[in-house]
Amino acid sequence: MSDVIVIGAGPAGLAGAIASASNGLSVTVLDEFIKPGGRLLGQLHQEPSGEWWNGMKESERLFLEANNLSVDIRCGVSVYNLEKDENLWNVHTNIGTLTARYVLVATGAAEYPVPVPGWTLPGVMSIGAAQVMTNVHRVQVGKKGIIIGANILSFAILNELQLAGINVDRIILPEKNSISGKAGEPEEVLKTLLHAAHLAPSPLMRFGSHFMKNNWLRKMAIHFYPKSGMKVNGTPLQLRIAAVEIVGKEQVEGVKVANTDAAGQVIPGTEVLYEADFVCIAGGLYPLAELAAVAGCPFEYIPELGGHVPCHSETMETPLGGLFVAGNITGIESGKISMAQGTIAGIAIANHAGKVSSTIDQQLQQAVQQVRSVREQATIQFNPEIDKGRSKMKEIWETKFAPLDKEYSHKKIV
Amino acid sequence: MINMENMVICRCEEVTYGELLSTAKEHKCTARELKLRTRAGMGFCGGRTCRVSVDKIIENTVPNASAGDILLKYQPPVRPVTFGSVGENQ
Incomplete structure (x- = not known):
């Protein structure tokens, strides 16, 4: 004993x-x-x-x-x-x-997931699982991926996936609902990212973090946030795009997304499909x-x-x-x-x-x-x-x- | 097509978001009651996957239902184990 x-x-x-x-x-x-x-x-x-x-x-x-x-x-x-x-x-x-x-x-x-319709398809994993597959087991998670959820954890692991030569196409937000809550609200997400700005390794998070502490400017920033996103180490971060559904027959084939307003409400009629063969969900x-x-x-x-x-x-x-x-x-x-x-x-x-x-x-x-x-x-x-x-x-x-x-x-x- | 309504939240017991949300709204209950009414969180994984989601549904639809306590309590075994390993003949 x-x-x-x-x-x-x-x-x-x-x-x-x-x-x-x-x-x-x-x-x-x-x-x-x-x-x-x-x-x-x-x-x-x-x-x-x-x-x-x-x-x-x-x-x-x-x-x-x-x-x-x-x-x-x-x-x-x-x-x-x-x-x-x-x-x-x-x-x-x-x-x-x-x-x-x-x-x-x-x-x-x-880790906790943020469920997105279609999240039970093979090829959908938590961001931490992608990290373990990449850095511990040395298995390539896929050829082209999309990260759903913008937070410190997803940024850190994005960087690790990039170091391993894995192509992450973009980071988008989950659709706002009773589970995703603030993780689906562009302004709230920007606020938490800016909180970490002075510490963050990425230029995006450092970008304008000072003046963005101001509420009005932050609202303006979200209002005019480019649909194509801003780049984090080369990967677009699209705060005004929400994942509506992960699609695929046998496994992930892509993510159906829609534009959102500043509060995260989906704008009807703006749906498009982004192709991907793996999806990482970053809840927290x-x-x-x-x-x-x-x-x-x-x-x-x-x-x-x-x-x-x-x-x-x-x-x-x-x-x-x-x-x-x-x-x-x-x-x-x-x-x-x-x-x-x-x-x-x-x-x-x-x-x-x-x-x-x-x-x-x-x-x-x-x-x-x-x-x-x-x-x-x-x-x-x-x-x-x-x-x-x-x-x-x-x-x-x-x-x-x-x-x-x-x-x-x-x-x-x- | 899978929409929010028929999206599975508890993967072990196959409980959907629609079912959880309508039950929460109808009964204005605690996370524990929501679990007992729907079986969400009562499957093989012991709620590891959906616990946070179930808590959040209550937090966002029934204000003040969940305060400090852990409402979805933990019970042994906290890992899937065989009857043999928990029984007399271990």
Whole structure:
């Protein structure tokens, strides 16, 4: 039996395993995929500094470091339930039930689709699936594709598809309905893209971001937005074109689109067909928290963090004794943040386990500071109001849960 | 032709957008009730694919129906598993 079971071998899980193991705990890491790394495996982009972020290399580095610390990493293992029995957590998996005093749930995020008529045809995939096929499995997703949904995620992956030589014909919006909501409203989409403008690698997002903060000018910009789109690294972004239907007999043959007004309402009679042999739907990401939920962890709905997130402190503990969380399960952010959060969780677990070295408080303080500084330097923010979301959770923790914890005053990080 | 009305939202249980929207409008219900009335989210994938869509339909058609809580609750097993692996003889 290990001291710690980490669920998820992505950036948060591996960093957590490394931090716990470095402080003398025995650690087992479980992951559903065939190799460790999680979503790091698909990431490849250039930072504004000119440096390249190669997720595949990062995951190799983490894997080797964990290996050197004798962390037991088991891939191809699915966890289907998590429950506490007296002092031990039972982690139910397809290879049997494992037990440990401490569990770190680092299950990351899942994508949500924006359904478009015809989205069940073969050849339609989520944007993240296109990323995994391209950068992890090295399979060409198709010859000519259309991305439905304009957001930070679709822009980042567009760039990766282009690097792999895959032809993305255009980015358009989903038709506005009760599910797509703001993702189908040109002005709202422009607003969120402009929020990221000062951070964004693409010239389009930097374009005029300053004066476009003004509401009236933004309305004008949408009103006069060219039908043919503006180019993002050579691919037209068409904010005033909506996907009405994905068409094809046996598989995707194209997307029927229509012009929209500034609010996203389809203008009748403007339908045309764009040919394509694959379609990527970019909805967005939400924290994948199902295991924390079945374990009985309290949740809070915080839109800035991406939806429902398990309640947690700044040192990544949940109200359930021995249960910790890190990474995108706590809110949608970059892999670098996930790693830094994993490190906090790993040290916090060692602290709880009584592996008290003279430096552990200092380590914990530094790890918390590290998350804050990585966040300040982030080039891409999935939600521009991430800080607000994090503060909300901190406040909830401090009012609802911290008073119940007698040791809290000693552990408070300032 | 596939239109918005007959577009499938819950792929496991083949529940359409039209069905979900009209049920939401008729009963002005919570996401949980919408799930129970239509079976959306009760299939093989455990709602992973349509959970957000079902939540959003309620959010946009029945204001204030969903607040802080997770209305579509999670239940083990959160992954498809065989009877053998959850039974006595594991």
